[in-house]
Amino acid sequence: MNKQNWLRWTEWAIGIAVPMILFLTFQGINIWPVLIVGAALTALVIAVRMRGGDKGGAGGFGGxxxxxxxxxxxxxxxxxxxxxxxxxxxxxxxxxxxxxxxxxxxxxxxxxxxxxxxxxxxxxxxxxxxxxxxxxxxxxxxxxxxxxxxxxxxxxxxxxxxxxxxxxxxxxxxxxxxxxxxxxxxxxxxxxxKREGGQxxxxxxxxxxxxxxxxxxxxxxxxxxxxxxxxxxxxxxxxxxxxxxxxxxxxxVDLPDKKGRLHIIQLHAQNKPLAADVDLNRIAEETFSFSGAQLESVLNEAAIYAMRAEAKQITMEHMSQAIDKVMLGEKTDREANHEERRRVAIHELGHALVAEAVRPGSVSQVALSPRGKALGYVRHHSQQERYLYTKPYLEEQIMIALGGAVAEEMFYGNRSTGSQGDFDQSLNIVDTMINAGLTELGIVRLKNVTPDALSDATKAIMVELTDRTHTMLETQRTVFMSCLDVLIREENLTGEHFRCLIRDKKHLPV
Missing domain, CATH: 3.40.50.300 (P-loop containing nucleotide triphosphate hydrolases)
Incomplete structure (x- = not known):
């Protein structure tokens, strides 16, 4: 409390106390105990204020x-x-x-x-x-x-x-x-x-x-x-x-690129016992778009996982778990029934198969372990840093996002609410394409585009890419089914294991 406010509160207290004392005296009530207690409290407040005054200063910077x-x-x-x-x-x-x-x-x-x-x-x-x-x-x-x-x-x-x-x-x-x-x-x-006009x-x-x-x-x-x-x-x-x-x-001060992420990881790993299988370069690849604070949290969480497991060193498995936790949150105790697990596995495999088809080697992990609000997830890692995005690249990104919903439709004939986040991501990318003039609308000002025209352009893009995604997954139905059994049984597939399954099953007759 600064000096101005202190004077204001003092005046307010005096304005109430004086009439109250006069009223009690007029009623014949002994006011001396009240005065003594009030004086003691006032002295205490003043002493505390004087003791903390040097810390607070006129501006109230206490401590x-x-x-x-x-x-x-x-x-x-x-x-x-x-x-x-x-x-x-x-x-x-x-x-x-x-x-x-x-x-x-x-x-x-x-x-x-x-x-x-x-x-x-x-x-x-x-x-x-x-x-x-x-x-x-x-x-x-x-x-x-x-x-x-x-x-x-x-x-x-x-x-x-x-x-x-x-x-x-x-x-x-x-x-x-x-x-x-x-x-x-x-x-x-x-x-x-920014200051606005008026008051x-x-x-x-x-x-x-x-x-x-x-x-x-x-x-x-x-x-x-x-x-x-x-x-x-x-x-x-x-x-x-x-x-x-x-x-x-x-x-x-932007998000670090791969070289910067590797440097940050190396700094935070200096005081941690790392196992021989820990590849810091790979961790830098899998933490695309992570900030320095998130990278520090990855190393810290990995150490916590190692301590829980009573391990002497931090392994690559601990690192992978830490990346997932920072991205999605801690594992939850939700237990899905068999049919729900199968649908989730189909959904995640749809994402993973499309990602491997359009960007080979991009899948880092496919998991059915519930984390945060997700019942399953596919973790991707960027193969190279990108700052400019072409129309084909953005269309591929939309196809990867739509892969889960399309896979559900292939095997169930319908979709679930688990695709909501995927659709939000797809529509945001479509907005980016429209703003960048990468659609049939051309280079336009959005305020000059009618809602109907905007809706038609968005719908046309989504329908076309959904059809392309469906065609792509249909050609891999046999591979899909073989990977599905393995994923349901093992719950987690590393990127290398997933790609081995794809290579092995592609040689089988359809």
Whole structure:
């Protein structure tokens, strides 16, 4: 509670207490016990407030200095070399930090020092770690906070906390005799969202104060302050915050590619006893689109599985189980009846057979083990990193998603509710194709396309690809039936085992 709110509550208490005392006195009631208890409680509250005042400060940052002092010990051990992947982002960040650590050189060339660096990217990609590594590289104090810490219903509180944040950074730098300070604001979109016209909100005042503080930063001031912020919703930020002179550099911290994933896995595997059969390169392949946080969780969960099994080392089986858990959740205790298990097996084999037909070697595992909300699943691994998608590739992706429903129709003549997620995935891909001009509609603005035309185009694509998927699976009916018996019996098939079954059964007469 800041000073303004404290005075408000004090006035409110006095306004109630005085009339109450007068009323009780008029009624002839002894008020001395009430006064004594009230005075004791007031003294206790004041003592607690005075004791915690240094921690709270005017802006109400209770315990923040203690937390940041704890952060400092962690910062001392975080270097860019310890952050896996993101080589491009790290190079760009180091270049930006050189403006801070080499003031004489930038002054010689007349370069204006950077005031702010924005790290944008999906959750779990290591934006906070990079900010701490930046503070270590620049030999700077690190003051971290989150956008939610500035959100208050009371007018002026958020702005006051912004002022306190910059004040604290300067004081810590002077106390530790540092020339630089890094202020890191995580989830800056909470306070830095686009401002709308009309009535001004408390968030707007907080943002205005942040802009004012950043405008007051100068390269020749001591200590030099660099503001770093992180967000996974850059498009939501106000343009005044993004312009040069405030956040001068926007660094994208994307999901790591295969090389980056391998580097992250190697870093987290250093302190874990790995068996000889563990192939880290294969794990990097099977964790396509995983963030750094998810990869760390995979290694941690694998170690937990090994400990549960009382194994001395982490095996590839433990790693595979950990990947499944991070992707889909823990195994559930649901027990399906025989007919339901058979339908699930047919559904998953439909996905797997189509995937192997259009992208040989892409299936990593076929399983009937219930995980999360899924009764069964097929895990794929990307054979190569892709950033551009062609029409044939997207159509193949839709066919893989439709494989389960088509397989059910082949053997049962109907579908089940288990295809709902597959249809959602297929329709999302169709939307991508329409937006990219890869359909018969051509290059269009969606707002100019009537709902009927959009529906007809979507239906035509889905019907065509469903027919192609059905034809593809019909040619493999014998292979399908042979794999079905094995999957129901063993419940889990590795990608290699599944491909061996396909090769063996293809030579049998239909």
């Amino acid at each position: 923040l200095k203690q937390r940041r002092a704890t952060n400092k010990s962690a910062i001392d051990n975080i270097r860019f070399e310890q952050i896996g992947g993101h080589e491009r982002a790290k190079r760009e960040l180091v270049e930006a930090l050189d403006f801070l650590v080499k003031p004489e050189q930038i002054r010689q060339f007349g370069i204006r020092p950077l005031k702010g660096i924005l790290l944008a990217g999906p959750p779990g990609t290591g934006k906070t770690l990079m900010a701490k590594a930046a503070a270590h590289y620049a030999d700077a104090v690190f003051v971290g906070s989150s956008g939610s810490e500035f959100v208050e219903m009371y007018v002026g509180v958020g702005a006051g906390r912004i002022r306190d944040l910059f004040k604290e950074a300067r004081q810590l730098a002077l106390k530790q005799k540092k020339e630089n300070a890094v202020i890191f604001i995580d989830e800056i979109d909470v306070i830095g969202g 001004q909100k408390e968030y707007d005042q907080t943002l205005n104060q942040l802009l004012t503080e950043m405008d007051g930063l100068y390269g020749d001031s001591s200590p030099r302050i660099l503001v770093m912020a992180a967000t996974n919703r850059k498009e939501m930020l106000d343009s005044a915050l993004l312009r040069p002179g405030r956040f001068d550099r926007h660094i994208e």
